[in-house]
Amino acid sequence: MATLAQRSPEVEAEEVNYLNVEHGWKSWLLTTDHKRIAVLYIISITLMFFVGGLMAVLFRINLLVPEGLFSAETYNRLFSMHGIIMVFFFLVPSIPATLANFLIPIMVGAKDLAFPRINLLSWYLYIAGALLAIYAVVRGGVDTGWTFYAPFSTTYSNSYVLAAAFGVFTAGFSSILTGLNFIVTVHKMRAPGMTWSRLPLFVWSNYATGLIQVLGTPVLAITLLLLAFERIAHVGIFDPNIGGDPILFQHLFWFYSHPAVYIMILPGMGVISEIVSCFSRKRIFGYNFVAFSSMAIAVLSFVVWGHHMFITGESMYTGLAFSILSFMVAVPSAIKVFNWTATMYKGSVSFDTPMLYAFGFIGLFTIGGLTGLHLATLGTDIATHGTYFVVAHFHYVMVGGMVMAFMGGMHFWWPKITGRMYPEAWSKFAALIVFIGFNLTFFPQFILGYLGMPRRYHAYPPEFQALNVLSSAGASILGIGYVIPMVYFIWSLKNGPRAGKNPWGAAGLEWQIQSPPTTFNFDETPVVTEEAYNYGPLEEIVG
Amino acid sequence: MLASMRILADLPLFPVAASEQAGSIDALYWFITAISILMTVIIFLGLGIFAWKYHNKRHPHATQIEGSTKLELTWSILPFLIMLIMFGWGADLYYKAQTPPKDAMEIFVTGKQWMWKIQYPDGTREINALHVPVGQPVKLTMASEDVIHSFSIPAFRVRHDVMPGHYNTLWFTATKPGHYHLFCTEYCGDQHAGMIGWVDVLEPREYANWASGGASQGSxxxxxxxxxxxxxxxxxxxxxxxxxxxxxxxxxxxxxxxxxxxxxxxxxxxxxxxxxxxxxxxxxxxxxxxxxxxxxxxxxxxxxxxxxxxxxxxxxxxxxxxxxxxxxxxxxxxxxxxxxxxxxxxx
CATH class of the missing domain: 1.10.760.10 (Cytochrome c-like domain)
Structure with missing residues (x-):
């Protein structure tokens, strides 16, 4: 990247920044600059995203015909690795490790995160975990689904369960370290005047995420270790044939993995708050409620895991408690959606590319959230559990929500990260393609689900074919929608027009420093005197 | 082309309802769906109207607004009250699903990679096929030989996991004679998609005929x-x-x-x-x-x-x-x- 910038004709004009200050692979692999580490993460998770995406393309091809085009074994390994890679190696680190890593120190007015070396360590742990997962793929894959349900994973599966599980285990520590770094940074590194009520909502949401990462991820690590004990040493923990109980696995697994769903969406909500505010030229509606709702989500997310187990035979009272708690966690999410919408009221709205993704996020997250009600309701969960309805629901939240937010955030802060603009027309076109492709892929799956089509079937009864073909067609469009930005982002590194400090006229400390920033972000520690999103009329900010 | 048009014409959008449970679960499903559509319309209209009306061409200067506690409380409490209806309604159906009537006929199901073995009280055994009479409550007692399976009949809107080491039960009253899918809906290994079968709902007389044909090894x-x-x-x-x-x-x-x-x-x-x-x-x-x-x-x-x-x-x-x-x-x-x-x- 740095070498590309050097060859640019405007080389004389380029200021010293974090990208060109040092050169060579060592300067990247041994860096402790949060911005360089963020770039390392962007490259790594993007690679993993395309690996996971390729698997999705392959199994959508398999599902074009009812009898399936590949063997059951191949299909099972494809969907399992797709889930594992997308959840643990893309969605969990997606925004925290990239955009938040880059932005949180700048947004709070600090030179770096609290523990720069630990930040680098977290990237190496991620890479170690990812290599283990890739090793599992290359050796032949794993066929347990991303949920690793025992006793199938511990006793019956003949695939590379341990390699994949240790990959996830290792990447988990990377996630814990990132969360820890954010929590300490937000507590201890805020610039003078940066009070809690002046923090950008992106910082609030990543702070809440950090709490979940630190408190929840160790339980995943414990669960995977117990899984390994049983698989290697046949210690009876989960398999009833040797004295264990499979329901215990589900309790432990979902104790992490439901909060993890919020690890995978809260940072995205933070991005949307920034974008909606900027492109409405208006302070966020109900700042306190939006900030508080992030914390409410973080807390409540820990007490809803049992809604994954309504039909395992858990007691009726357990079911009742988890059902009502699941409805409660829906409230803070609804608060956010209403506040984003209300932020546009009497704003001055423009449709730049990040805002298009924000529209996409709000719309798709709304649908994803509302269909969660069918699953939180005990009676209707019976009819939808384990079907494509669930698949559609969480893809609306995870892909329609989080991936949209990631794309929106990348388009919003790309000029800050690289100092370059990308082609506007292409980027709007790609946003549209993603939106259309997404809906075509996943909307038919709601219908398939209520019709009864089970998840994780490599072959299916012929009456489900039409909807599956629609879904596969949508997936190919969605795939194109993700490739286009890859192309123009890379193109823009060399050829994009220079962005300048503040191309969007946005409020926030990150827009007051040069693009790309210098290694230590600020020449002198900023003093904050105003709240976040202090948008006056547009002209004043730009001038 | 013709083939694809025929597929579209046959495109199923909603499952048949062939049990007493199906009707009551569908009613709740439509209630939640209607509320969801209403909320989606409200949000989309809000986004659309604000985006058009306050587009920077028409509205170059934003008016800064702090927020409104009244509005925040309204859109927190009102949806929650509606959700309480969903909760209560769903809880009632869940309770009913877990409470089989006393006169239910009992059939035994064993899940095994990758088949469903059915045992009737008269000693008849079947694999991947279940025969039940119309109008009669049926209780299934289910066990697994190996991993977790899940027994699902979409036309009846019933489903329950079959956990190894436990007995799990579900019950239904079929209302419509016919031939319906039976699926495993908990991933159970290689041939998970092959762990499927058929449920035949028969008129009582046909059922008696069918039943008298089986059972050779005693009850x-x-x-x-x-x-x-x-x-x-x-x-x-x-x-x-x-x-x-x-x-x-x-x-x-x-x-x-x-x-x-x-x-x-x-x-x-x-x-x-x-x-x-x-x-x-x-x-x-x-x-x-x-x-x-x-x-x-x-x-x-x-x-x-x-x-x-x-x-x-x-x-x-x-x-x-x-x-x-x-x-x-x-x-x-x-x-x-x-x-x-x-x-x-x-x-």
Whole structure:
């Protein structure tokens, strides 16, 4: 990247920044600059995203015909690795490790995160975990689904369960370290005047995420270790044939993995708050409620895991408690959606590319959230559990929500990260393609689900074919929608027009420093005197 | 082209409803869907109207607004109240789904990689096929030989996981004769997608015809009795006098005093555990380590046969609990053989 910038004709004009200050692979692999580490993460998770995406393309091809085009074994390994890679190696680190890593120190007015070396360590742990997962793929894959349900994973599966599980285990520590770094940074590194009520909502949401990462991820690590004990040493923990109980696995697994769903969406909500505010030229509606709702989500997310187990035979009272708690966690999410919408009221709205993704996020997250009600309701969960309805629901939240937010955030802060603009027309076109492709892929799956089509079937009864073909067609469009930005982002590194400090006229400390920033972000520690999103009329900010 | 048009014309959008449960779950499903559509329309209209009306061409200067506590409370509390309706309605259906009627006909299901084995009280066995009469409540008692499976009949809107090491039950009353899918909906390995079958709902007369065609090896209880003798159970569990092990006559669904002071009901799950792992719960007055472990020695299907036999030693025990004051009645175990599926509820 740095070498590309050097060859640019405007080389004389380029200021010293974090990208060109040092050169060579060592300067990247041994860096402790949060911005360089963020770039390392962007490259790594993007690679993993395309690996996971390729698997999705392959199994959508398999599902074009009812009898399936590949063997059951191949299909099972494809969907399992797709889930594992997308959840643990893309969605969990997606925004925290990239955009938040880059932005949180700048947004709070600090030179770096609290523990720069630990930040680098977290990237190496991620890479170690990812290599283990890739090793599992290359050796032949794993066929347990991303949920690793025992006793199938511990006793019956003949695939590379341990390699994949240790990959996830290792990447988990990377996630814990990132969360820890954010929590300490937000507590201890805020610039003078940066009070809690002046923090950008992106910082609030990543702070809440950090709490979940630190408190929840160790339980995943414990669960995977117990899984390994049983698989290697046949210690009876989960398999009833040797004295264990499979329901215990589900309790432990979902104790992490439901909060993890919020690890995978809260940072995205933070991005949307920034974008909606900027492109409405208006302070966020109900700042306190939006900030508080992030914390409410973080807390409540820990007490809803049992809604994954309504039909395992858990007691009726357990079911009742988890059902009502699941409805409660829906409230803070609804608060956010209403506040984003209300932020546009009497704003001055423009449709730049990040805002298009924000529209996409709000719309798709709304649908994803509302269909969660069918699953939180005990009676209707019976009819939808384990079907494509669930698949559609969480893809609306995870892909329609989080991936949209990631794309929106990348388009919003790309000029800050690289100092370059990308082609506007292409980027709007790609946003549209993603939106259309997404809906075509996943909307038919709601219908398939209520019709009864089970998840994780490599072959299916012929009456489900039409909807599956629609879904596969949508997936190919969605795939194109993700490739286009890859192309123009890379193109823009060399050829994009220079962005300048503040191309969007946005409020926030990150827009007051040069693009790309210098290694230590600020020449002198900023003093904050105003709240976040202090948008006056547009002209004043730009001038 | 023609083919694809035909596929589109046949495009199913909503499943058939063929059980009493289906209607009530669909009603709730549509209620939640209607509320969801309403909320989606409100949000989308809000986004659309604000985006158009306050576009920077038409509205170049934003008016800064702090927020509104009143609005925040409204859009927090109002949706939650609506969700409480969903919760209560859903809880009611969940309770009903877990409470089979007392006169339900009992059928046994064993999930195994990758098939469903069905056992009827009259001893008939099927694989990946279930036959039930229309209008009759049916209770399925389900076990797994290996991993977790999930038994699902979409047309009935019923589903329950089948956890190894546990008995799980579900029930339904079919309302429409027909041929319906039966799926496994918990991923269980390679041929998960092949763990499917058909449910045939028959008119009562057709059902009686079908039932009379099966059963050659005696009723489930008779099969159990054979196993009971083959495995030497009868040497210690004497029928009418105290042996080294508890008397099983009159035991089913009665309270049992345990050596550790607890009292448990001798239901299917207790009897299953006492066969597979006899030391887990020792009856008061008896010694541990007398009976061998049968875990891994006999299949779940055999356990179901043994339970049916033990059940047949407690005549006229409905699925519900019975008072323990009822005197044990001596009957020949063969009595169970007379029951055809229609009358199976009398077991």
């Amino acid at each position: 489930l209880a008779e099969q159990g009795q054979k196993l009971f003798e083959q495995n030497g159970c009868a040497t210690c569990h004497l029928l009418d006098q105290q042996g080294r092990c508890p008397i099983l006559r009159g035991l089913y669904n009665k309270p049992v005093q345990l050596a550790d002071g607890r009292t448990v009901i001798a239901d299917d799950a207790y009897i299953r555990e006492s066969i597979l792992d006899p030391n887990a719960k020792i009856v008061a007055g008896f010694q541990p380590n007398v009976m061998p472990n049968f875990k891994g020695q006999i299949s779940e299907e055999n356990v179901i046969q043994l339970i049916a036999y033990i059940k047949s030693l407690s005549p006229s025990t409905p699925a519900s609990q019975q008072g323990s004051q009822q005197p044990p009645v001596v009957i020949a175990p063969k009595a169970g053989a007379a029951a055809k599926p229609g009358g199976a509820a009398q077991h």
